[in-house]
Amino acid sequence: MKGIPKIPKLHRAFIEVTPNCNYRIKPCDYCRNFQRENDTIAPTDNMIHSLEYVKKLVKQAKELGAAEIVLTGGEPFLREDLVDIVKTISDEDLKTLIATNGSEVTPAFLGQIQKYEGVAIQVSLDSLDIKINDELREPGAYSAAMNAINLCKKYHVPLQISTTLTAKNVAGIQDLVDYFPDDKIKLRRLVREGLAESRPDLFVKEEDLIRIIQGIVLNSKYRGRVAAEQIPYVFDCDGGPDVYRCSAGNSIAFLRFNGDVTPCPSANFVVGNLDKESLKDIWEKNFDSFRDEQYRPFGYCGRNALVSAPRGFNVPHKIMDLNEFQTYGCKCTG
Ligand SMILES: C[S@@+](CC[C@H](N)C(=O)[O-])C[C@H]1O[C@@H](n2cnc3c(N)ncnc32)[C@H](O)[C@@H]1O
């Protein structure tokens, strides 16, 4: 193994700008953010509620090498200062990705962010079948997402679509991918967190996952456009051809609303809290176990939960018992 810096750059920081969501008729069936349907956090319990605090985090992330900030939640559009947050990130010359359910994406908002460089929007859409999509997510979620997608195109705001794979929508994934021939699509495996913990019926069968990996993710027809997250053996490891490692805690970190820092949005291992330590200290001192053993090809990271795989490995060598591990490392986008 070569070329592994002792303390890698924090390439992408995820900021959970609010844990709350406007999908309150029911949250998405599998939402990793909620334990119960009515979880809502008072704004004062959100450590990241002030613009000043976001600014501080963005600056700290930049000092650690960040090139991009992902604004996620909950639903980031609940933040009334979202445009100011985007400006803050742009002022630091960093890229922004806003992960959203699309419901609050408006022409006015897109008009306002158009003037900032490097801002992209990620809209969640799980199925082209309205019934399937809205049953998984919220009534009206399909038209909200489609509207947001069309508006981003109209206003030339870079767009990606995020699709979470479940037993309910898996049959229609190929159609969805083909329906958007010019757009980037992230296919995510369901992570057993939050509401998903009590929905074993939603997890995709291994044979369906292999079909998607082989037929779509690794199909040259979709190269550069369709990517996978949280799917073992197909994530694009960022350590170069000789080093195989997951980006969690190596090039990404997730900053939760309550100050907790975890290696990625899907791995619920708290390594520190911003109330007690600076992001720099946490990044430099608390992620060791994510930077050791996971360099082994086909190995597990020190926390026994993230898996690493070699770049370009294109045939599932051994599909893990998907229920055995809560989560897998990946280049996550929110
Ligand atoms: C947590 S949401 C936050 C942003 C926004 N509210 C949205 O729905 O896009 C970000 C992405 O994570 C996905 N997601 C939520 N729970 C998940 C889970 N348990 N496993 C995998 N992905 C999940 C959502 O479908 C969405 O695409």
Ligand code: SF4
């Ligand atoms: S996935 Fe996004 S839209 Fe759905 S309940 Fe969770 S935060 Fe809200």
